[in-house]
Amino acid sequence: MNTVAVVDYGxxxxxxxxxxxxxxxxxxxxxxxxDRPADILEADRVVFPGQGAARDCMQALDQRGLxxxxxxxxxxxxxxxxxxxxxVLMDHSEENGGTRCLGIVPGRVRWFxxxxxxxxxxxxxxxxxxxxxxxxxxxxxxWAGIEQDSRFYFVHSxxxxxxxxxxxxxxxxxxxxxxxxxAKDHIFAIQCHPEKSAATGLTLLRNFMHxxxxx
Numbered sequence: 001m002n003t004v005a006v007v008d009y010g011x012x013x014x015x016x017x018x019x020x021x022x023x024x025x026x027x028x029x030x031x032x033x034x035d036r037p038a039d040i041l042e043a044d045r046v047v048f049p050g051q052g053a054a055r056d057c058m059q060a061l062d063q064r065g066l067x068x069x070x071x072x073x074x075x076x077x078x079x080x081x082x083x084x085x086x087x088v089l090m091d092h093s094e095e096n097g098g099t100r101c102l103g104i105v106p107g108r109v110r111w112f113x114x115x116x117x118x119x120x121x122x123x124x125x126x127x128x129x130x131x132x133x134x135x136x137x138x139x140x141x142x143w144a145g146i147e148q149d150s151r152f153y154f155v156h157s158x159x160x161x162x163x164x165x166x167x168x169x170x171x172x173x174x175x176x177x178x179x180x181x182x183a184k185d186h187i188f189a190i191q192c193h194p195e196k197s198a199a200t201g202l203t204l205l206r207n208f209m210h211x212x213x214x215x
Contacts, residue, residue: 005043009060020195024205050084054093081189107162116175152192186213
């Protein structure tokens with residue numbers, strides 16, 4: 001039986017992620033919500049969702065002994081980061097005056113700031129909340145069956161800035177273009193919430209369930 005471990009580090013209600021994965025999973029797949037390192041290390045796939053503050057996330061991971069586990073599994077099996085689970089893959093976040101992150105993907109996390117405006121010059125609200133388009137930068141198995149510039153659901157005040165452009169898999173515009181998806185080897189991570197993104201999000205999760213890593 002294939003097992004998908006959903007990393008539970010005590011932040012946010014993850015039931016919607018689990019339910020969406022169960023809906024997208026092929027028959028015979030076990031979706032396990034867990035904070036046990038052994039469960040995550042034994043899983044065939046890992047989903048790392050999250051919300052809230054980067055510093056709180058890192059503290060919770062360290063307290064549960066999960067930081068090293070995530071570094072290992074992200075390099076050895078299909079790994080999906082969602083929202084905060086994407087941001088803390090970077091080296092460093094601007095949040096709280098500076099927060100150390102996992103350092104799995106070189107780059108930093110930046111705040112949108114207070115001066116974002118739309119094409120008409122009207123100020124945009126932070127956090128960026130609601131439906132927005134994701135432009136696919138290059139082909140990837142997780143984009144299969146998803147039309148270019150499809151809409152996904154976002155809730156965030158910070159965005160990732162990878163050190164290497166090669167890892168950028170998707171971009172979104174909110175007063176400025178920002179990286180909304182990254183892909184590297186066994187890692188795919190996305191800033192939006194696929195579990196809240198209707199049929200398009202379920203397609204991405206279904207693709208993840210069949211993905212073996214790589215492009």
